[in-house]
Amino acid sequence: MSTKKYPTPTTFTRETSAKMFEEAKNYFPGGVHSPVRAFRSVQGPPIFFEKGEGCHITDVDGQMFLDFCCSWGPLILGHCPPTVIERVQETVVNGMSFGTPTPHDLLIGKLVLENHRYFEMIRFVSSGTEAVMSAIRLARGVTKRNKILKFEGCYHGHVDSLMVKAGSGLVTFGISTSAGIPESFVKETIVVPLADPEALELALREHGHDLAAIIVEPVPANNGLLLQDRNFLQLLREKATEYGAMLIFDEVISGFRVGFEGAAGYYDIRPDIVTYGKIIGGGMPVGAYAASKEIMENVAPVGPVYQAGTLSANPVAMAAGFATLTELLKPGFYEALAEKTHWFTGIIQEHADRKGFNFSMPHIGSIFWPVFSREHIERADQIDPAGMEYFKKMHLECLKRGVYFGPSGYEVGFISSAHTQNDLEFAAGVVNDCLDIVMG
Numbered sequence: 001m002s003t004k005k006y007p008t009p010t011t012f013t014r015e016t017s018a019k020m021f022e023e024a025k026n027y028f029p030g031g032v033h034s035p036v037r038a039f040r041s042v043q044g045p046p047i048f049f050e051k052g053e054g055c056h057i058t059d060v061d062g063q064m065f066l067d068f069c070c071s072w073g074p075l076i077l078g079h080c081p082p083t084v085i086e087r088v089q090e091t092v093v094n095g096m097s098f099g100t101p102t103p104h105d106l107l108i109g110k111l112v113l114e115n116h117r118y119f120e121m122i123r124f125v126s127s128g129t130e131a132v133m134s135a136i137r138l139a140r141g142v143t144k145r146n147k148i149l150k151f152e153g154c155y156h157g158h159v160d161s162l163m164v165k166a167g168s169g170l171v172t173f174g175i176s177t178s179a180g181i182p183e184s185f186v187k188e189t190i191v192v193p194l195a196d197p198e199a200l201e202l203a204l205r206e207h208g209h210d211l212a213a214i215i216v217e218p219v220p221a222n223n224g225l226l227l228q229d230r231n232f233l234q235l236l237r238e239k240a241t242e243y244g245a246m247l248i249f250d251e252v253i254s255g256f257r258v259g260f261e262g263a264a265g266y267y268d269i270r271p272d273i274v275t276y277g278k279i280i281g282g283g284m285p286v287g288a289y290a291a292s293k294e295i296m297e298n299v300a301p302v303g304p305v306y307q308a309g310t311l312s313a314n315p316v317a318m319a320a321g322f323a324t325l326t327e328l329l330k331p332g333f334y335e336a337l338a339e340k341t342h343w344f345t346g347i348i349q350e351h352a353d354r355k356g357f358n359f360s361m362p363h364i365g366s367i368f369w370p371v372f373s374r375e376h377i378e379r380a381d382q383i384d385p386a387g388m389e390y391f392k393k394m395h396l397e398c399l400k401r402g403v404y405f406g407p408s409g410y411e412v413g414f415i416s417s418a419h420t421q422n423d424l425e426f427a428a429g430v431v432n433d434c435l436d437i438v439m440g
């Protein structure tokens with residue numbers, strides 16, 4: 001571990017970060033390249049980080065933080081795991097990109113497919129959004145249908161036809177959640193609530209035979225953690241088959257996170273197409289989509305569904321992904337991570353219970369969600385926005401004590417294999433103190 005120190009409420013500063021943010025606002029919209037980074041849902045300017053080591057990150061003011069954001073999920077091994085860094089260094093000196101196949105494609109492709117019971121072919125792209133966009137096109141190409149059914153509270157990247165929320169009424173066409181998306185695109189998307197078989201049935205009765213795909217985050221983790229009952233996911237499998245639509249599991253977060261086979265393996269449900277991102281690139285920009293050989297052979301150059309990428313399967317990114325996934329296959333990796341997460345959330349839950357705080361920590365694998373509620377939340381509309389005010393305060397108090405959570409109460413936290421028992425004990429102590437301040 002570095003010699004850097006955690007801040008305390010008296011030493012904590014954002015002086016350099018604040019200056020950099022002021023400058024950044026001149027160059028970049030909102031000072032950032034992805035909206036949540038602007039810290040608009042929490043207090044103060046964003047913190048600029050410049051170094052990561054295991055589960056620790058150091059900011060431009062020289063303060064150390066325990067990281068529970070882990071770059072929004074990719075860093076399941078923590079920052080700079082030695083085997084990944086070595087592999088990247090070996091690779092990068094041989095050329096950063098060729099725009100041709102390379103041996104690195106084969107290594108990671110084979111590793112993923114040989115260790116997944118459901119998929120036979122995979123195509124690499126450069127982000128989760130691109131993976132989802134391509135999977136949607138593939139589903140439309142295969143089924144020769146246009147409509148997509150998605151769920152309120154699931155995020156699938158900034159794809160036009162999926163930047164859509166439910167309108168009023170149980171089954172509706174979506175309303176676009178961003179300017180710049182033509183009404184006609186949104187008309188192809190039907191939005192229903194999660195965990196609601198009746199709403200699903202209604203939507204299917206009306207649109208089932210026009211559906212190219214039902215797309216879901218099987219572990220919805222972009223709008224809180226809306227853990228679904230396996231029966232509901234199984235119902236999606238059955239209905240997709242019944243109506244001749246493709247079932248797409250968007251596993252950009254859950255893939256390689258809740259197990260090597262992601263949620264498909266965890267719940268033992270076979271989607272038709274899966275999308276990956278985040279962990280599969282080991283911190284580099286990578287996405288992928290995979291399916292059976294029969295479905296994937298609809299993709300160009302074999303089939304009529306066009307999809308391409310100048311930097312797709314970039315060798316350096318493939319090397320980072322390969323080295324990362326190799327670690328995940330070591331026996332006991334996921335069990336240890338899940339156990340740590342269960343233990344960590346347990347300490348905090350016990351404290352909240354003892355104090356009677358309206359707070360809980362739902363979790364699965366190494367994903368957890370700090371939420372100011374004790375209800376079992378499985379749909380987006382069950383989240384009380386009032387809880388976000390508490391989160392805002394807790395975020396700041398935790399920061400001042402060296403614990404970094406993603407800057408929004410709708411974001412989940414991640415634990416990496418680099419988080420030790422000592423680190424987690426420290427963090428649980430901080431979180432408990434902060435809960436006392438915020439709720440006491």
Ligand SMILES: *Cc1c(COP(=O)(O)O)cnc(C)c1O
Nearest residue numbers: 127128129155156157252253277
């Ligand atoms: C992060 C995420 C995406 C988008 O991935 P990007 O790499 O940010 O484009 C899509 N779907 C899910 C489920 C995600 O978590």
